[in-house]
Amino acid sequence: MTYTRIDVSLAKGAYPVFCGSGLLARGDIWKPFVGTGQVAVISNNRVLSLHGDGMTQQVKAKTVILPDGEEHKNFKTLEIALDELAAMEMRRDGTVIALGGGVIGDTAGFAAASYMRGVRLLHMPTTLLAQVDAAIGGKTGVNRPHGKNMVGAFYQPVAVVCDTSTLATLPSREYVAGLAEIVKYALLGDAPFFVWLEDNVVALLAQEPTAVRHVVETSVRAKAVIVAADEHEIGDLRVLLNLGHTFAHGIENVAGYGAWLHGEAVAVGMVAAARLSEKMCGFVAADTARIIALLRRLQLPYAFPNIDTDTLLCAMRADKKHAANKLHFVVMEAVGRARTIEIDDETPVRQTIEEMR
Amino acid sequence: MTYTRIDVSLAKGAYPVFCGSGLLARGDIWKPFVGTGQVAVISNNRVLSLHGDGMTQQVKAKTVILPDGEEHKNFKTLEIALDELAAMEMRRDGTVIALGGGVIGDTAGFAAASYMRGVRLLHMPTTLLAQVDAAIGGKTGVNRPHGKNMVGAFYQPVAVVCDTSTLATLPSREYVAGLAEIVKYALLGDAPFFVWLEDNVVALLAQEPTAVRHVVETSVRAKAVIVAADEHEIGDLRVLLNLGHTFAHGIENVAGYGAWLHGEAVAVGMVAAARLSEKMCGFVAADTARIIALLRRLQLPYAFPNIDTDTLLCAMRADKKHAANKLHFVVMEAVGRARTIEIDDETPVRQTIEEMR
CATH class of the missing domain: 1.20.1090.10 (Dehydroquinate synthase-like - alpha domain)
Structure with a gap:
């Protein structure tokens, strides 16, 4: 099973984007980017039932389930994520894995950016849109009544895992x-x-x-x-x-x-x-x-x-x-x-x- | 009227901290750090009545008033600040001036860090604690039920103005x-x-x-x-x-x-x-x-x-x-x-x- 590594080179250092089929189950590739502290996989029920098993077996993690859909990309959902990270007593050495589409990536990404002013973030995008766009480049955020993505952070992940086999289950x-x-x-x-x-x-x-x-x-x-x-x-x-x-x-x-x-x-x-x-x-x-x-x-x-x-x-x-x-x-x-x-x-x-x- | 400039040198470049008496009214010193877009002065009623006049005369700005006190350093107050910035249609070229103590600095600072993923931020601390600590170093954030400063961002200001004459009115x-x-x-x-x-x-x-x-x-x-x-x-x-x-x-x-x-x-x-x-x-x-x-x-x-x-x-x-x-x-x-x-x-x-x- 081959995969491609594409580096995003930034002033502070590069991070890799891994592309290939079946990568979610390939902990050997992405586990080196998980930190030493606690790990939270932030996702939604649909994605977890489709793609969660192989992935969550790779790493000891707590699963945080957010509601699905753009209409939930808001402060309320952000607060759910933040409170779950606090409830598991994640420290600054913790890691957030955002498993899902753009809504999960943006919301979980902003949670990772702002929880204790920033913990490690891995993106595991499971939609085509998220793989080719949302998960690359560090834009995170939520919507406000005044507009889309009105509040957020530029916050780069430590790695992105684009498992193209997940796209087969997309509507x-x-x-x-x-x-x-x-x-x-x-x-x-x-x-x-x-x-x-x-x-x-x-x-x-x-x-x-x-x-x-x-x-x-x-x-x-x-x-x-x-x-x-x-x-x-x-x-x-x-x-x-x-x-x-x-x-x-x-x-x-x-x-x-x-x-x-x-x-x-x-x-x-x-x-x-x-x-x-x-x-x-x-x-x-x-x-x-x-x-x-x-x-x-x-x-x-x-x-x-x-x-x-x-x-x-x-x-x-x-x-x-x-x-x-x-x-x-x-x-x-x-x-x-x-x-x-x-x-x-x-x-x-x-x-x-x-x-x- | 003399003042001292102390630079905080960071990887991305340095920013100045100006210390001296009467600096809030000295727009000639700090106005070069205000951007070309809209300006919001985020403060509270007490600080504005004491120190707002001389300062707000220096620059065309909308005033955003937040409730006073550590118990208001939370998401609700953050949302008030964000909604005010959105209501005035501030763009990415806008500037937030945080005028007040640590609560204002932390809350307004996080609002500036996250509004449209970051606009320009000037700190004008008016308490001793904020001048010697909170306003220097880029820590912003709000409290959560789980702990103080649980959510926030490292977000450096473009300048800090420590007007020591404001301390005379402190309780x-x-x-x-x-x-x-x-x-x-x-x-x-x-x-x-x-x-x-x-x-x-x-x-x-x-x-x-x-x-x-x-x-x-x-x-x-x-x-x-x-x-x-x-x-x-x-x-x-x-x-x-x-x-x-x-x-x-x-x-x-x-x-x-x-x-x-x-x-x-x-x-x-x-x-x-x-x-x-x-x-x-x-x-x-x-x-x-x-x-x-x-x-x-x-x-x-x-x-x-x-x-x-x-x-x-x-x-x-x-x-x-x-x-x-x-x-x-x-x-x-x-x-x-x-x-x-x-x-x-x-x-x-x-x-x-x-x-x-």
Whole structure:
């Protein structure tokens, strides 16, 4: 059983992302990263029943069960996690293992970041979205009434274990939503990968293991490079990961957490970014058509839902990525070449939304 | 009007601590550290009415008022602060100014650390305890039912402004409690400063400005050196700052937050540390007597309250500074020379408590 190790290199030192099939049961690979103190596996019931057995046999740990779903990514759930860590009397030498999707990773990650001002954190993402995005790069946090991920920490894990065999049990809709973020990496910086995706839609939808591992590893590598260059999203580089996300967060805010899967909203957001790029920086319409065609074949949405334009714009303005009163967007000059722009006049954004119904 | 600048040098870069009288009104000194985005001054009503005017005139800011007192250093107050930052639509380019004592600094500091995963933070401590300890070194956090400062972040400010003129309005009990932490710096690393304190009790109790500035600056320098060497309390050095604190946290936990001022509990804890040091590493009894004499002249407590020994020991064991099942203590070999020890057998700790009633 082979696996790949991809390092995320940061100022303070690198941490590894292990990718491969069956890694949760391979304690020999990830146990060296567990500390000497107590260990808590933070997960939810569904993930534990599917993937917990092989993993929890590797290490003596207390299991902390959180409620499942984006609507529970809040302070109340964070407090459950923190109180469980306190109840087991975890010390600063303890380790939190976040086993699950993005909601578990973000919540358990923030708990690990803030419990006693920080204990060791291992991410074991079990969804495609978490493996290619959420678990890499140290963003943790919870939602607030005012917005998604409004409160959190940049807190890097000591290691990430991407066991691609866990993806087989994902609901099809969730797996497909994860593919949207993979398309994003192609669009923002890797044109040959976009072609590869166009050529391998059938293998991806069939979850052919070699294809799945290829997209996970390619995405992890892409994210690792960006995070290494701009850990705290201070420069422009990490912002590129938000391609399609201003529109996506608008959709998610208006529709309410959970109505749309994040990847689904990102898919629509990328089409919107492409159309906006046509207006702003000469992106070729034929490439927008290619993006739409790929998303459609991947069974992803590519048009806005029936939301009032002003309501959507208002939600987009509230998105935390904007400084001052300007809307910030990631646009593409071509497939594989993205950059950020500031927009004073909302007209092209409004046009984009109205064209895409 | 002169002031002193003391730099806290960290891996990521240094930040300045400005010490002097009347600095809150000296925007020319601290405004360069405020960012370009929105500014929130987080404080409480008492501090604002005493010190807010001169300071808030320096910068366009929204004022966020938190409830006063250690019993409010919790998630509920943190959420008030976070929601106010969200309501004013602060972006990542915003700045939080924490104006007040340790409770404000810790709560507002954690809010700044976690709001959008971190905005700029300036500390403007207005109590002696906060100026010499809490505001320096990046510890932020709130209390939980399971213990003090159980949840928080290491989050360094961009600058700290210690305006010693604010100390004149402190309730005498609070000012005196702050002196305990100053004695601590002398005990853990600066024997000549201990002698200086013995020689200047009258000037300190009279809040003679030169004496106050000398103790604030000496303490800030001592803490800056320790924090620079061990930012995240990974080595043994920063732990030395906990001299007397294992006993102190035990007293505070048993008595309930707010019954004892932190500095008062630390005073008793330092006497206990001295007595324990007599048993464990040859600390001279005559020096324990000097410590007691100094604390008594400073009007600080130096004996345990009427708490059951087992209850106190249990609370001390729960203190977060302990790893595994061993009690960790900071002991002194002499005045000005401290180190950490692990204790397996609690007998000398128990004896110490029982001797000190």
